[in-house]
Each structure stands twice: as C-alpha cells, then as structure tokens.
Amino acid sequence: MFWFGKTPKVIIKDPELIQEVLSNKLGHFGKPPLNPLILILARGSNEQNNQSESTSSKKGDHGLTIEEVIEECKVFYVAGQETTSSLLTWTMIVLAMHPDWQEKARQEVMQVCGKDEEPTFEALTHLKIVTMILNEVLRLYPPAIALYQHTYRETKIGNLSLPAGVDVTLPILLIHHDTQLWGNDADEFKPERFSEGVAKASSKHRLAFFPFGWGPRTCIGQQFAILEAKMALAMILHNFSFKLSPSYAHAPNTVMLLQPQHGAQLILHKL
Numbered sequence: 030m031f032w033f034g035k036t037p038k039v040i041i042k043d044p045e046l047i048q049e050v051l052s053n054k055l056g057h058f059g060k061p062p063l064n065p066l067i068l069i070l071a072r073g074s075n076e077q078n079n080q081s082e083s084t085s086s087k088k089g090d091h092g093l094t095i096e097e098v099i100e101e102c103k104v105f106y107v108a109g110q111e112t113t114s115s116l117l118t119w120t121m122i123v124l125a126m127h128p129d130w131q132e133k134a135r136q137e138v139m140q141v142c143g144k145d146e147e148p149t150f151e152a153l154t155h156l157k158i159v160t161m162i163l164n165e166v167l168r169l170y171p172p173a174i175a176l177y178q179h180t181y182r183e184t185k186i187g188n189l190s191l192p193a194g195v196d197v198t199l200p201i202l203l204i205h206h207d208t209q210l211w212g213n214d215a216d217e218f219k220p221e222r223f224s225e226g227v228a229k230a231s232s233k234h235r236l237a238f239f240p241f242g243w244g245p246r247t248c249i250g251q252q253f254a255i256l257e258a259k260m261a262l263a264m265i266l267h268n269f270s271f272k273l274s275p276s277y278a279h280a281p282n283t284v285m286l287l288q289p290q291h292g293a294q295l296i297l298h299k300l
C-alpha cells in the first residue's frame with residue numbers, strides 16, 4: 030500500500046484477487062470518486078447546470094433528462110472512440126513490423142470477404158486470423174493499461190485486508206506481459222497463442238487477459254469495437270500494403286490510453 034496525494038493506494042497483481050475485486054460480490058468496491066475537474070467536464074458548464082428549470086431538463090420517455098442523455102452520449106464517445114482508434118493504430122504498427130502476419134491476414138480477408146467486395150457482417154465473423162491478431166495486439170498493447178476501483182467499505186480479498194477509502198489499481202498491461210501467465214516469450218507478438226480462442230490462450234488464469242475489463246462493469250462496447258476494428262482492418266488490408274517509415278520510433282506511452290508517443294508513421298502502397 031502506498032500514498033499518492035490524500036488517498037491510500039494499492040496495486041493488485043494477482044489475477045485471482047483481480048477477479049475478486051471485479052466480481053464485487055459484497056458490493057464493497059466502486060469506481061473511484063471523480064476529481065472536481067473531471068466532474069465539471071462530465072457535467073458540462075455551470076451555465077448548462079443552471080438551466081435545470083428549462084424545458085430541456087424535463088425527463089424524457091426513458092426517465093432521463095436531455096442533459097443526462099447528452100452525458101451518456103459523451104461517455105460512449107469518450108469510452109468508444111479513442112480506445113478503438115488505439116487498437117487499430119497498434120494493429121497497423123505491429124502488422125507493419127511483421128509482414129508475414131500482414132500477408133496472412135490479407136490472404137484471409139481476400140478469401141473470406143471476396144476480392145472486389147466490401148466486407149459484410151457475416152464475412153467479418155469468419156475472420157479467424159484477423160481475430161487472433163487483434164487479440165494479440167490487445168494483449169501486448171491494451172488501450173486501457175489499468176482499471177481503477179475504490180473501497181467504499183473495509184473489505185478483504187484473499188489474505189489482503191483493505192480499509193475503506195483505498196484506491197485499487199488493477200494493472201492490465203502488467204498482467205498481459207507476465208511471464209508466469211504467458212511464458213518467457215510474453216513480450217513477443219505471437220498471434221498463434223489465440224489460435225484456439227481466448228479461453229485456451231489464457232488457460233493459466235481467466236484474468237490473464239482482460240483488455241475490456243471483467244465482471245459486472247465489463248466494457249459494453251466490446252463486440253462493437255472488435256467488429257469496427259475488423260471492418261477497418263479488412264478494408265485497409267484489401268486496398269493497401271504498409272510498412273514502417275524510417276522515422277517511426279517505437280515508444281508506447283500512456284496519455285490516458287496507450288499510444289505511440291511519437292506517432293505512427295507508416296508508408297502505404299496502393300495494391
């Protein structure tokens with residue numbers, strides 16, 4: 030346990046305990062309290078808040094005010110846009126680094142989606158190699174590098190007793206690179222790990238792989254994100270081959286999400 034600012038913090042590295050926190054059976058955990066700046070951003074300007082008497086604040090058919098609906102849209106935008114963009118960016122970088130996998134993925138796209146057609150929903154569900162690649166990229170470069178919880182009551186997980194008021198960090202990136210869970214080649218790009226699905230790949234512990242979280246708060250956009258990434262990737266692979274530019278410098282860095290610090294300079298060739 031350590032202190033950073035006013036709140037005590039703990040980082041949980043044991044997947045078994047991570048599972049306990051995320052399953053939240055006793056309801057002692059919750060999202061950490063938001064800091065005032067985030068609250069102001071999430072609520073919009075004071076001006077808007079002061080309009081609570083206006084007609085726009087009336088509850089709609091679903092029991093939400095217009096403001097609440099707007100806030101939900103913002104959550105979906107923030108949670109869904111940069112995350113998927115991070116996944117696609119890292120996938121392009123990694124496939125540029127591994128032309129053999131880029132070619133395998135392209136062959137599959139051409140075969141399953143057809144040479145001259147746009148991919149259909151049905152075709153995308155049959156892309157096995159592309160799915161393996163996306164999972165391996167999510168393992169090595171998870172857009173959200175950690176999950177954050179907060180103890181609202183004194184609680185116990187495994188042998189660990191936590192008082193109320195502790196910030197709990199569940200380090201996705203660290204777990205995804207753990208050699209005990211993934212072997213000595215944990216840092217290497219090997220999509221074949223996922224050739225028999227996620228459950229087999231993460232057979233050491235089911236929380237060895239949790240890029241979308243786990244339990245009741247798991248990402249609601251997971252299926253949509255994968256579909257979106259497959260669609261974009263299939264169209265790119267269909268139309269272009271790509272390689273890294275000499276100016277690319279590999280520097281994964283976190284600014285909220287995991288991003289290439291100096292950009293993703295790629296050279297595309299029309300096929």
Ligand code: HEM
Binds near residue numbers: 104176240
């Ligand atoms: C590769 C893409 C994505 C990744 C890696 C990702 C990952 C995550 C993670 C780790 C969480 C937190 C779970 C937790 O707190 O325990 C989350 C929550 C969430 N995600 Fe995603 N997500 C992605 C795409 C999307 C998309 C496309 C949408 C919507 C269209 C979306 C909507 C949400 C929402 C609404 C939440 C809950 C936010 C909250 O209430 O705290 N996500 N996602």
